[in-house]
Amino acid sequence: MSTAVHAVEWSGQDVEVGDVVRALCRLREESAHETTGPDLRTSVMTHLAWVPSEWEEAAVGTLAGLGERHPSRGILLFPEPEASDGIDARVSILAFPLREQRRHIAAEVVELRLRGRSSRAAASIVNPLLVPGLPVFLRWRGRPPFGQSEVDQLIDVTDRLIYDSTEWPDTPRAYEELPFDRAACSDIAWRRTEPWRGVLARLWPGVGEARLLRVRGPVAEASLLVGWLRSRLHRKVELEHEDGDEVTEIVVDDMSCSAPREHPTSSDLLSAELDEFGRDPVYEAAARRAFA
Amino acid sequence: MIGATAGMTETQLQENPLLEGLGARRTPEPCVLIIFGASGDLTHRKIFPALYALAVRKLLPEKFAVVGAARSELTDDEFRDQMEHAVREFGRDDFNQDVWDWLGEATRYVSVDFTDRSRDQQVMQFMNEIDAERGTRGNRVYYLAVPPQAMPMVVQEVGARRQAEGWTRLIVEKPFGHDLASARALTELISEHFTEEEVFRIDHYLGKETVQNMLALRFANGIFEPIWNRRYVDHIQITAAETLGVEGRAAYYEHAGAIRDIFQNHALQLVALTAMEPPIDFTAESVRNEKVKVLKAIRTPAPDHVVRGQYGPGYIDGKDVPGYREEDGVDPASMTETFLTAKLLVDNWRWADTPIYVRIGKRLARRETTIAIQFKRAPHPPFEDATTEELEANMLLVHVQPDEGVSLAIGAKVPGQGMRIRTVHMDFLYGGAFRTELPEAYERLLLDAMLGDQTLFTRSDEVEEQWSLVDAIVAAWARDRPAFPNYAAGTWGPPGSDELMRRDGREWLRH
Numbered sequence: 138m139s140t141a142v143h144a145v146e147w148s149g150q151d152v153e154v155g156d157v158v159r160a161l162c163r164l165r166e167e168s169a170h171e172t173t174g175p176d177l178r179t180s181v182m183t184h185l186a187w188v189p190s191e192w193e194e195a196a197v198g199t200l201a202g203l204g205e206r207h208p209s210r211g212i213l214l215f216p217e218p219e220a221s222d223g224i225d226a227r228v229s230i231l232a233f234p235l236r237e238q239r240r241h242i243a244a245e246v247v248e249l250r251l252r253g254r255s256s257r258a259a260a261s262i263v264n265p266l267l268v269p270g271l272p273v274f275l276r277w278r279g280r281p282p283f284g285q286s287e288v289d290q291l292i293d294v295t296d297r298l299i300y301d302s303t304e305w306p307d308t309p310r311a312y313e314e315l316p317f318d319r320a321a322c323s324d325i326a327w328r329r330t331e332p333w334r335g336v337l338a339r340l341w342p343g344v345g346e347a348r349l350l351r352v353r354g355p356v357a358e359a360s361l362l363v364g365w366l367r368s369r370l371h372r373k374v375e376l377e378h379e380d381g382d383e384v385t386e387i388v389v390d391d392m393s394c395s396a397p398r399e400h401p402t403s404s405d406l407l408s409a410e411l412d413e414f415g416r417d418p419v420y421e422a423a424a425r426r427a428f429a
Numbered sequence: 430m431i432g433a434t435a436g437m438t439e440t441q442l443q444e445n446p447l448l449e450g451l452g453a454r455r456t457p458e459p460c461v462l463i464i465f466g467a468s469g470d471l472t473h474r475k476i477f478p479a480l481y482a483l484a485v486r487k488l489l490p491e492k493f494a495v496v497g498a499a500r501s502e503l504t505d506d507e508f509r510d511q512m513e514h515a516v517r518e519f520g521r522d523d524f525n526q527d528v529w530d531w532l533g534e535a536t537r538y539v540s541v542d543f544t545d546r547s548r549d550q551q552v553m554q555f556m557n558e559i560d561a562e563r564g565t566r567g568n569r570v571y572y573l574a575v576p577p578q579a580m581p582m583v584v585q586e587v588g589a590r591r592q593a594e595g596w597t598r599l600i601v602e603k604p605f606g607h608d609l610a611s612a613r614a615l616t617e618l619i620s621e622h623f624t625e626e627e628v629f630r631i632d633h634y635l636g637k638e639t640v641q642n643m644l645a646l647r648f649a650n651g652i653f654e655p656i657w658n659r660r661y662v663d664h665i666q667i668t669a670a671e672t673l674g675v676e677g678r679a680a681y682y683e684h685a686g687a688i689r690d691i692f693q694n695h696a697l698q699l700v701a702l703t704a705m706e707p708p709i710d711f712t713a714e715s716v717r718n719e720k721v722k723v724l725k726a727i728r729t730p731a732p733d734h735v736v737r738g739q740y741g742p743g744y745i746d747g748k749d750v751p752g753y754r755e756e757d758g759v760d761p762a763s764m765t766e767t768f769l770t771a772k773l774l775v776d777n778w779r780w781a782d783t784p785i786y787v788r789i790g791k792r793l794a795r796r797e798t799t800i801a802i803q804f805k806r807a808p809h810p811p812f813e814d815a816t817t818e819e820l821e822a823n824m825l826l827v828h829v830q831p832d833e834g835v836s837l838a839i840g841a842k843v844p845g846q847g848m849r850i851r852t853v854h855m856d857f858l859y860g861g862a863f864r865t866e867l868p869e870a871y872e873r874l875l876l877d878a879m880l881g882d883q884t885l886f887t888r889s890d891e892v893e894e895q896w897s898l899v900d901a902i903v904a905a906w907a908r909d910r911p912a913f914p915n916y917a918a919g920t921w922g923p924p925g926s927d928e929l930m931r932r933d934g935r936e937w938l939r940h
Contacts, residue, residue, distance in 0.1 A: 334447065335451055337447060338447035338448050341447055341448075366447075370447075417450065
């Protein structure tokens with residue numbers, strides 16, 4: 138992956154959404170003039186990210202690894218509900234070189250600080266900024282407060298909600314609140330279990346009689362794994378869980394599983410989720426049975 | 430093990446409920462890949478780098494072995510060293526020692542000489558040892574990357590000794606025969622030992638993402654198919670241009686020429702994919718049935734609908750390059766064509782009287798493979814002629830290589846007072862929308878062969894239709910002797926190619 142060869146930028150405080158739209162148009166023209174031939178504004182999606190302050194550093198790091206892989210319009214929303222009302226904005230257009238070509242691909246990044254009441258009406262702010270006719274992915278850092286207006290409004294404009302349930306304090310109970318009927322849901326914790334699910338699948342047909350799953354790792358991943366076994370095998374499987382930062386050991390009944398070799402990065406995991414468009418019925422069933 | 434899901438098979442996928450939704454779904458069953466012609470350029474440049482790329486992505490089976498087979502006397506280690514060097518030089522991924530250690534450990538070499546009867550059981554015995562050692566269950570993929578003259582012998586020897594256990598797949602590199610008669614003879618020989626379902630005739634163009642995208646473009650988008658016919662399409666141009674010369678392949682090329690090297694396989698595949706009817710599904714049989722129908726419907730072109738050429742000296746990339754007859758290994762009086770333009774007519778309801786112009790050649794001005802669908806002009810534009818001087822008919826351009834993608838040429842108003850309309854391009858570039866490197870064609874094809882998926886391989890009747898057309902064109906050439914060379918290297922071919930278009934009131938796409 139290469140880095141951006143040039144970037145143009147605009148920022149403003151106490152702005153209106155119209156200012157942001159105009160800035161995007163003007164920067165696109167400026168960006169085109171700085172290179173040989175026009176930059177390609179590839180449109181495959183709008184990527185929204187809801188980033189509360191405690192997640193800001195981690196989010197920026199992950200998104201930095203994504204910029205080139207998914208050159209979409211990225212809209213980063215930093216809610217500051219306690220601050221005075223208003224919106225601060227920064228708009229950048231990053232140009233990444235295209236392999237073996239003179240032309241560049243332009244990625245648009247809109248960062249919005251939603252202060253005060255504006256943080257509770259985020260959908261009305263992002264609506265004019267969505268790329269028409271293309272899917273909207275919403276990456277929510279931390280635990281989405283399902284049922285509250287800021288998350289519900291954004292889900293209404295979203296095709297796919299992406300989150301990492303290992304960031305949640307109340308798994309597996311929280312899975313009961315997932316809005317499967319309103320948006321396709323992607324859980325990075327689920328994606329992280331994929332190599333282990335592969336290992337378990339290789340134990341077929343013996344694993345088909347599993348009664349007990351012992352997992353050392355995050356509770357979210359352990360819960361999803363046992364929910365997956367329950368839903369796929371249509372049988373009761375008990376979970377014994379020992380906490381850990383990542384899954385390091387899995388034992389099915391008395392059978393120990395060899396660890397997979399894949400260790401994808403945060404950017405890889407999010408990137409993989411951004412490549413998925415439809416609902417994942419296997420995940421939905423696993424999440425529903427995680428708390429069973 | 431190399432991957433969490435390595436070793437899962439299509440059959441297991443149907444039986445094991447835990448496999449649904451898992452990432453690496455297309456992993457072949459345990460097998461041994463035996464490459465005949467392992468000392469050749471193809472093995473170094475394409476096959477092993479492709480195997481390495483598959484290993485990086487954990488798409489090879491856990492129980493796997495690859496055996497290089499050639500006449501040279503090499504040890505396993507010497508062959509591994511060569512292949513490691515090839516992967517480092519030609520691989521598309523950064524070299525990863527762990528991946529190579531896995532692949533290298535699965536790599537063996539056996540020296541073969543099928544003319545030596547005292548050693549004729551050696552290869553098969555070697556395979557049986559590998560089965561026992563690596564658990565590959567007698568499953569074999571034989572890759573015949575050997576010169577055409579060696580093909581029958583290898584087919585015969587491998588076929589006569591095929592094992593009873595496990596499945597067998599035979600990958601046959603092009604050229605598949607030299608003409609219709611030789612292709613049929615080879616098919617007959619192969620069919621004595623292998624069923625059609627076991628034979629995978631490679632045309633690597635079909636492994637290219639952008640070629641497969643032609644199917645996606647046509648059959649996944651509702652907007653194109655209704656206008657993909659004689660009513661809306663004026664004509665189609667297919668160009669497969671190389672800047673390279675014969676590059677050490679003179680011995681083969683002198684006998685093959687452009688018509689056998691590119692036209693018979695790659696170009697006719699592009700014609701078939703562009704002109705075929707929608708298949709009822711994306712299974713190998715359905716897709717290949719439709720391709721065969723198109724090939725059958727191609728009328729034998731009249732002699733004045735074919736232009737052949739041979740390059741003389743010229744310039745490529747600002748450098749002098751010799752003419753074809755001055756290349757090493759080429760007869761100084763050679764009459765081999767290095768360029769071909771053909772106007773093809775497909776006699777069916779969809780394409781009647783809509784020509785497909787095919788242009789292929791070496792040492793042309795630019796390396797590119799493009800399919801251009803030229804639509805008919807708007808029937809009655811309500812603008813004055815002067816306003817549309819810069820407006821061309823709509824054209825859909827499928828860029829197969831380089832700049833992989835699709836462009837649509839449309840008319841747009843030039844900003845300002847009054848009405849001036851100019852042609853602009855809407856571009857979709859693969860590299861722009863999907864920021865991952867496109868896999869090499871051989872990766873896809875090797876994996877498909879191991880999986881037993883024949884969709885992207887050529888069936889025997891398809892090959893025969895291709896040769897039938899080529900034979901008809903070549904037969905007419907016996908009656909004339911063009912003044913070769915007739916185009917300078919670095920140009921777009923002989924004047925006759927442009928003239929053929931001009932006679933029809935058309936011109937080649939501007940470059």
